[in-house]
Amino acid sequence: MKLLRKLRIKLIDTGKFKSYALYALGEIVLIVIAVSIAWKINDLNDIRKSNLAEDEIYINLNEELETNLRLVKRIIEEDTKKVIYLENTLNYFGKKSTELSQSAKDSIISIAEKQYELQDSSLNSIVSTNKLESIDNAKLKDLIATYLSKIQLFKSQDDQVKTIVSDKIKPILENHISLVDLLSDDIKYNHVKTHAATSDYSRLLANKAYQNSIIDRLLQTQNRLDYARTIRSKTKILISHLNKK
Numbered sequence: 483m484k485l486l487r488k489l490r491i492k493l494i495d496t497g498k499f500k501s502y503a504l505y506a507l508g509e510i511v512l513i514v515i516a517v518s519i520a521w522k523i524n525d526l527n528d529i530r531k532s533n534l535a536e537d538e539i540y541i542n543l544n545e546e547l548e549t550n551l552r553l554v555k556r557i558i559e560e561d562t563k564k565v566i567y568l569e570n571t572l573n574y575f576g577k578k579s580t581e582l583s584q585s586a587k588d589s590i591i592s593i594a595e596k597q598y599e600l601q602d603s604s605l606n607s608i609v610s611t612n613k614l615e616s617i618d619n620a621k622l623k624d625l626i627a628t629y630l631s632k633i634q635l636f637k638s639q640d641d642q643v644k645t646i647v648s649d650k651i652k653p654i655l656e657n658h659i660s661l662v663d664l665l666s667d668d669i670k671y672n673h674v675k676t677h678a679a680t681s682d683y684s685r686l687l688a689n690k691a692y693q694n695s696i697i698d699r700l701l702q703t704q705n706r707l708d709y710a711r712t713i714r715s716k717t718k719i720l721i722s723h724l725n726k727k
Contacts, residue, residue, distance in 0.1 A: 542604040543604045543626075546603070550713070550717050551717045551718065551721065554717065557598055557706075565704055565707060569700065572697070572700070577684070579684045587681075587683060593655065598640055600636060605629065609630055622724075632709065646698055646699045651695045655692075662678040
């Protein structure tokens with residue numbers, strides 16, 4: 483810079499204004515070029531950062547989707563069996579206790595619901611922040627938004643099934659079925675089994691509220707199964723699009 487300054491002063495002192503004008507113009511051009519290069523470097527850095535952010539989104543999302551795909555396959559298998567179990571339970575309605583096998587009684591009191599935890603933390607992070615805007619594929623954006631809504635619908639349906647079990651079926655069972663039935667045949671329980679209140683499967687299976695609750699659980703479980711199948715399909719489609727990226 484000192485050399486350029488000396489050259490500029492020398493041109494002015496010698497009166498070579500034409501040369502000075504050309505020099506000044508050249509200096510301006512150099513400044514413009516330098517600024518343009520700096521802008522270009524900043525743009526490239528911004529693009530690089532954006533690409534890294536987008537890559538991180540795709541990696542986290544893909545891991546989440548792979549987890550969901552494995553889980554939803556198990557859900558479909560288990561709910562398919564659960565629907566069959568509930569349909570079989572319908573056949574017990576109106577039967578007397580003496581008409582039920584021990585396996586049938588065990589099936590009636592088996593009301594446990596497994597916990598299904600489909601993953602959506604990466605999806606929520608993408609949708610609730612500006613990360614969604616960093617994805618340049620419009621189709622992928624739409625798939626992500628749609629997929630998250632399907633996850634939320636499944637969770638709502640899952641809660642509905644669990645509420646039927648905890649708030650409707652379980653209280654009715656507790657009124658008619660004795661937990662003594664769950665004890666093993668160990669001799670130490672003989673006194674309890676002899677003197678404790680007995681289960682009344684006949685009244686249970688004739689109870690209108692119980693029958694309605696079982697039917698409701700069956701219908702809502704079928705809905706949950708349908709949601710799970712939809713999520714399985716959507717998950718595969720999303721994974722396919724991410725792999726193309």
